[in-house]
Amino acid sequence: MATQCLASMFAIVLYCLQINSINTTSVDGVSFAINRGKSYHFENALKLNWFKAAEYCRTQDMFLVSINDEQELNDAIDYVQSSGYFGKNSDLQLWTSGNDLGESGQFYWSTTGARITFDRFADNEPSNTKYQDGSTEDCVVLERSKGRNLTFDDRPCRREYHFLCENQVC
Numbered sequence: 398m399a400t401q402c403l404a405s406m407f408a409i410v411l412y413c414l415q416i417n418s419i420n421t422t423s424v425d426g427v428s429f430a431i432n433r434g435k436s437y438h439f440e441n442a443l444k445l446n447w448f449k450a451a452e453y454c455r456t457q458d459m460f461l462v463s464i465n466d467e468q469e470l471n472d473a474i475d476y477v478q479s480s481g482y483f484g485k486n487s488d489l490q491l492w493t494s495g496n497d498l499g500e501s502g503q504f505y506w507s508t509t510g511a512r513i514t515f516d517r518f519a520d521n522e523p524s525n526t527k528y529q530d531g532s533t534e535d536c537v538v539l540e541r542s543k544g545r546n547l548t549f550d551d552r553p554c555r556r557e558y559h560f561l562c563e564n565q566v567c
């Protein structure tokens with residue numbers, strides 16, 4: 398186990414030395430990429446609700462992604478692209494750590510505790526849509542679909558979507 402840990406650390410240091418481009422590698426069967434100090438993990442066959450997605454990321458020693466600017470948005474999408482996802486799919490709905498669970502209408506990244514200031518919500522979003530079962534839209538997806546070009550949208554947290562894990566490593 399200690400050897401595996403050392404191997405992981407060595408790989409991370411190696412990639413931190415070349416942080417201007419996306420690099421992917423596999424350590425102990427877990428693929429990750431590091432770009433500008435963040436590592437990412439995406440499973441293109443797995444959809445979970447927001448809570449389970451957050452838990453899944455923690456099992457990887459990571460967190461649900463937070464996206465603070467255009468560069469981080471591009472890095473995240475580049476990584477999803479590198480997984481081959483867009484070869485089979487054109488649309489993407491991806492859980493981020495963004496939510497307004499604590500106070501309706503006040504959106505924060507649960508990963509960092511910071512308010513969402515990157516103005517990326519689609520037109521007429523966040524909508525806080527209410528459903529017949531009493532649920533509302535409190536968790537934030539990053540969406541690429543017809544008419545939505547990598548924008549944020551609040552959705553019901555228990556709906557199952559893809560998700561992206563990240564970690565700050567450098």
Ligand SMILES: [Ca+2]
Pocket residue numbers: 497501502525533534535536551
């Ligand atoms: Ca809400």
Ligand SMILES: [Ca+2]
Pocket residue numbers: 522523524525526534550551552
């Ligand atoms: Ca919405």
